[in-house]
Amino acid sequence: MKLTDISSDINEWFNGSGPLADIVISSRIRLARNLAGHKFLSRCSVAEKSDILKKLRDVLMSLDLGDKIFYVSVDKATVLNRHFLVERHLISRHHAFGKGPRGVVIAQREFFTAMINEEDHLRIQVLKGGLQLSQCAEQINHIDDMIEQKVDYAFSPRYGYLTACPTNLGTAIRVSVMLHLPALKMTGQIEKFLNATRDMGLAVRGLFGEGTEAAGDFYQISNQVTLGISESDIISQFENVIIPEIVEYENAARNQLLSKESDVLDDKISRAMALLRNAHLISSQEALFLLSHLRLGLNMHEHMGASTPAIDTLCRLIRQGGDADKRQGLSIATINRLFMLTLPAHLQLNYGKPLDPTHRDALRAKIIRSVLNG
């Protein structure tokens, strides 16, 4: 199994399916675990890290996940491959550019990955499209149980699962939901939303996690408190209160755009279309920004029956054979594909060799033009 086997297509959770997928891109649950009887990684020698890596790798590769699994040695991977794994949400930046022996076990359909020797000995995550946190929880709990049969986790009755950083202590669970909120941004309400979210003790990050900006109007919301609140309480809070409320706000903003500010909406969509169909150099930031407006227009058409001059033009454009995707009538998936496949590492991996930024911008523009112009 090579990374190029997966790089030419989007992963399952990003194909635009799942509950509330027009706004909720993905649901992710991550658990941090450490092995009893070993130091945390900051105090481990290279030999100890290698021991932990081997032990956990063997356990993980023997799991029955109902899918093929493969292993990537992150410390030995090329810089391009590491960037690719980050773009794909299979590993964190911290893992990609950390130190010492480390790796990642990946299910081929990419719903599951396990980072070994990141900040903790083991960080397992399950990812699904749309709002599916309960399903993620069920699956990751099962996988965690299977691993626990074969290793001893560091656990204390008082503090729960012991983690290298006390901020992850307890359940050591991180629940993250990625949202696409272009209408809140366009109507100038995004700051209000961000402040309210932070007031609730939640973390808001950009598309690629910690330290990244909200490119393309994608926002990742996650819990910060992991101690003294059970996994099921955190998940139900997200699934039944927090996320539905944000979705409602975004929908209200979309309705507001349609009823009161359709010129603003049409202007954004038309400009995005004009640039994406004609530009010869597009940076990845600009592509994310412009594609976000197309995604909004298409979703408003599909989910709200919205019809404005720009949305109608956009829909005609996609239907007239602009859809390069093999699947039929899946305009949203086409846009999602463009989002992912035009990211820098995807672009270069699929091209077959590293490219300098200008050549990347040219290739990105060419791919987008060919899809949108048919």
Next chain:
Amino acid sequence: MQCQICNKNDATIHLTEITDGVRSEMHICEDCAAEQGITVKSQIPINELLSSLLAVQPTDDELFGPSEKEVTCPHCGFTLEQFRKEAVLGCPYDYEIFEKSLPPLIEKAHNGKTTHCGKVPSKTPKDARKKVELLNLRQQLEAAVQSEDYELAAKLRDKIKNCET
């Protein structure tokens, strides 16, 4: 611009006040401002600003407690000084070794919570399992009392009694 009060000196202090949505502006000189009891520091020196900010930060002793500053973990050689630098611990035993210093930080990071509630590994011995369950129940009881849900509190109290026997 002349001072609006004495009409003599140059106005060097410009006040804008918004009361009930009505904006009013006042331009006065330093002397008149002092007379009116208005004190203005035009520029706060940066070191003064920093030291005043640092003064409100907890000291090491407040943060870690005085007793464990010199302690070194026998399992991993870790000290609190290293934790301050790296923000990660050295080994699972550190949670016991620095049992006085870490709880305030943990409490701060977790919204005031100090005990685990949730999944317990299936291999955990029965008595430890019971301990977690009791801690959870006590926490729920506290929340029920706080929200004045006495019916739930009574049920939880009975559960705790059962669990303890």
